Every structure is written in C-alpha cells, then in structure tokens.
Amino acid sequence: MRCLLGIALITLAASVATAQNATPVPNPVPDAATHPDTVTGVDAFLRGDYTRAAELLRPVVEAWPSGASDGAAAFFLGSLYDSGLGVPQDRVRACALYERAGTGSGPVGALARSAAAALRGTLSPLESSDCVMLVSVGTGHRFQPALLAVADDYWVSIDLRSSPSQEVVGVVSMRGKEKRTTIAMPIMSGMVFFPIEFTELQVTGVSPGSRRFVEVAAWVPSEDRNWNLTWTIVEVVGMDLVPVTTRFLSTVAGPVPPDDLSLRLRELVELRTNDAGEAEWAILGPDAEHEVIETAAMRRELNQRDQRRKAAGKGTKSNTRRDPGRAPSLAYADADGCGDVLMYGWTAEQAEWIAIRANKDALQLSTAPRTFDLAQPQVDIEVVTDVFQRPHGTWGKCNDAVMQAEDEQPQTWRAVAGTLTIQLSRPGISAQRPGQYRTSVQIDNAEFVGPSGERVRSPRPIRMTAVTGPGLASEP
Numbered sequence: 001m002r003c004l005l006g007i008a009l010i011t012l013a014a015s016v017a018t019a020q021n022a023t024p025v026p027n028p029v030p031d032a033a034t035h036p037d038t039v040t041g042v043d044a045f046l047r048g049d050y051t052r053a054a055e056l057l058r059p060v061v062e063a064w065p066s067g068a069s070d071g072a073a074a075f076f077l078g079s080l081y082d083s084g085l086g087v088p089q090d091r092v093r094a095c096a097l098y099e100r101a102g103t104g105s106g107p108v109g110a111l112a113r114s115a116a117a118a119l120r121g122t123l124s125p126l127e128s129s130d131c132v133m134l135v136s137v138g139t140g141h142r143f144q145p146a147l148l149a150v151a152d153d154y155w156v157s158i159d160l161r162s163s164p165s166q167e168v169v170g171v172v173s174m175r176g177k178e179k180r181t182t183i184a185m186p187i188m189s190g191m192v193f194f195p196i197e198f199t200e201l202q203v204t205g206v207s208p209g210s211r212r213f214v215e216v217a218a219w220v221p222s223e224d225r226n227w228n229l230t231w232t233i234v235e236v237v238g239m240d241l242v243p244v245t246t247r248f249l250s251t252v253a254g255p256v257p258p259d260d261l262s263l264r265l266r267e268l269v270e271l272r273t274n275d276a277g278e279a280e281w282a283i284l285g286p287d288a289e290h291e292v293i294e295t296a297a298m299r300r301e302l303n304q305r306d307q308r309r310k311a312a313g314k315g316t317k318s319n320t321r322r323d324p325g326r327a328p329s330l331a332y333a334d335a336d337g338c339g340d341v342l343m344y345g346w347t348a349e350q351a352e353w354i355a356i357r358a359n360k361d362a363l364q365l366s367t368a369p370r371t372f373d374l375a376q377p378q379v380d381i382e383v384v385t386d387v388f389q390r391p392h393g394t395w396g397k398c399n400d401a402v403m404q405a406e407d408e409q410p411q412t413w414r415a416v417a418g419t420l421t422i423q424l425s426r427p428g429i430s431a432q433r434p435g436q437y438r439t440s441v442q443i444d445n446a447e448f449v450g451p452s453g454e455r456v457r458s459p460r461p462i463r464m465t466a467v468t469g470p471g472l473a474s475e476p
Helices: 002-021 036-046 050-062 071-083 091-101 106-120 125-137 261-268 296-314
Strands: 146-151 154-161 167-174 177-183 197-203 209-221 226-237 240-253 269-273 279-283 289-292 334-338 342-346 352-358 370-373 381-387 411-424 437-449 455-457 462-468
Touching: 036 050, 036 071, 050 071, 071 091, 071 106, 091 106, 091 125, 125 154, 146 209, 154 209, 167 240, 177 226, 177 240, 197 269, 209 240, 226 261, 240 279, 261 269, 342 462, 352 411, 352 462, 381 437, 411 455
Parallel strands: 334 462
Antiparallel strands: 146 154, 154 167, 167 177, 197 209, 209 226, 226 240, 269 279, 279 289, 334 342, 342 352, 352 381, 370 411, 381 411, 411 437, 437 455, 437 462
C-alpha cells in the first residue's frame, strides 16, 4: 500500500505544482477532474496536513454527480481512510473510494484498481458487501445506524445493507427472536439521509395505548440535478415493521441538498395525535395534508378480507354462463357496505348479488337491534337480489341504483315477506374514519318475487356484516 501511495504522489506532484503556479482564469468553471479543492487537498496531503486534506477532498468526492468522476480526490481521500490519517480509519469506505477512483483511466485509475484489489483481500464478506453498497450509493450518504430500546428484551435497529440489494433494513428483536424487514425507501446513488427518527405516541382513540413509529427520510437526487425529499414511515407492531406511507415532500435545486437536515424535516412534517386521540401523519405548510394511521387490528382485518376475496376470485370463471331466469340461491359468501346504510353481498361464484338499503336517520337505527316487516312496504327500506348470467367480481361499487353489469341486465327479485333486523355498532371502529360503524343485518323467512311473478323463499336466515357510514362511497 505504501508503494502504491508513493507512486501516486510522485505521479501527481508535478501536476499539482503546475496547477498552483498557473495564471488564474477569471470566473473559472471547475471540471470534476481538476476541481480547485482537489488540487489544494492533494497539496495539503503532500505537506502532511492530513486533516486539512480530508476537509478539502471530502466535499469534492461527496458532491453529486460531479464527485463520482473525480478520481484523484477519491483516491487520496481513500488513502486517508485506509491509513487513518486525518480521519478515523475506515477500510470499507477506503475500499469504496478506491473502487470509484479505479473507474478512471490514467495512472490514478490504475493505482486505485491495484489498491482496491489489495484491500478487498483483507476484508470480511460483510465488509466487502458494504464496500459494493458504498460504491453504488456513494460515501456521502450520511446514513447512521439507529437503535430503539422498547424494553429490556425488545429492541429495533435500522441499518443500510447491500445484500441482496441496496436497502434500508429494520431488525426487530424480542425475547431472543429476530425478524428482518426491508423498509420501502428507494435507494439511489448520491442520496443523503436524515437521522433516523423514532416517535412514540400515546393514543386514546379506538385502541388506546402506545404506538411506535420509525421515520426514514432522505434527499434523493434526480437526473435534472434537483433534490427530492422522501419521507417513509413504518410502525413497530410486535415483531413487524408495518408500512404506513411514503411521501415526496419537497424539491430543491443545487449541487448539494440543504444541510440543516433534522431541522428542515420537522419544519415540513410531523407525527402527532389528533383531536380524537388517534395517531396521524401530517405534512405542514401551504400544501398541508394529514391522514389518520390505521390501527394494527384494522389493517389485519382488511388484509384478511382482501386475501379471502382474492382467493374467492380465483375460483370464478368469467366465461361461465348460467340461466338468467333461474331462481336466486339466497346463499351469500361475503358482504360489504357504504353510506347510511347500504349493504350488499354476493354468492361464491359472484353471479348473484343482494342489496339492502335502509335510511339510518329516518328509521332511527342504533346500537339496539330494530326489526322491520318486509311485507309492509316502506320508502326507507329496500331489499333486492340481482341474478346475472356470468360472474361479476366488482366489489366496492356502491350506487343509488342496484349494481348493474356493463354488458347485461340482471333479473331482479324483490323481498316481499319476512323480517329484517338491523343493528349498528358504536362509531369509531376505524381510526382513519371515526364516523364509521359496523352494520349487522339478518333476514328471516325471506320471500322474494321475480320479474314474472314467481316466488322463492329462503330456506335459512340471510346474515351479513360490513363496515358502513360516512366516508364509504365507492370503495370498501
């Protein structure tokens, strides 16, 4: 290593002296390969002022994108980290700087490639992997690993890793068990990270208690030499790091991003509790935006519902035709809802749908069950079943009219007898939309009449449960 460094010094000394003695050019535009600070930094290196050399060379190397092509700055800064002169020794960073300098031509490129090969042979597999990651991401990323101690036997660590690809990784350890989760933060060359933030909120809403969040933010460079501020939030739930949101907050122009990282982030965003006692993220300023963060229980319920429906959808065949004049089966596999109140359900093959409409306010629906006689016509209640020729997997479409297929009209059957019982839960089952509630319906001894006057009676009670209420219009 000393031999390689000596050759480099001899090779570059003349060019440094020539650059120092040259007649200054008014308002020069520095080229990446001959940046003035590179010349001055190498001169400081030659004089043995290693601290000053590092101060001059580091900004040149970390500047994006010009620093990637300044091989001399990368090589000499790498030698400082390799030997621990003027900076703490960091052989992984030295390896990455040698690799970057080795992409150039000329004597510095050749020497850097030799130095990189010699150093790689002394690194562990993990150190070699991190060297590759630094070559890709850049040595100016400012990422600092972070550790959150939740309890004596419960902690969360956040780190930047290169295997199997460059990624921000969280590890949750609880009672001797560990779980690794990749955090969905886009990794790009030249990006600059903010310090990792751990935020704990005491909520009093739907599910009172402590909620813990991890915030990862970074300035990400774009091809047009702008910097885009990206903010990613995950929630610590048991052994899991659950994604909450990723937002793009701001764009600035310039060779480097703003330096007041943590201060600037808190000027733009925050995690907080709202007036209802629920956790929410908020974007501040003129384009203010905020959203309540769903509880783990609600996310689990929605995920289970979606998985169940996805599995059910695989069992349907859209090209299967059935007799449109058939009587309805009145056996429904799943249900959804919206508004105050519309419930709708569908059979397993999705070729038959039932819709139950009830005016919540007019009927004074509440947490106490109310029963209505379907044989007595009411303008505030309607129960109909639509029978289609083919399956129609179109969950979540709430309309004032019965759900219609785009290419066919269903055969509609109307309930003319039986009893309908409706019961609502208390509002607040969803943290994101606190006005929503769970609606349960049961139809006993139901009798439906078809378009030609034929009748069919349900051999069993029809039961359905779904979330309804304000904020549910066209999506479940």
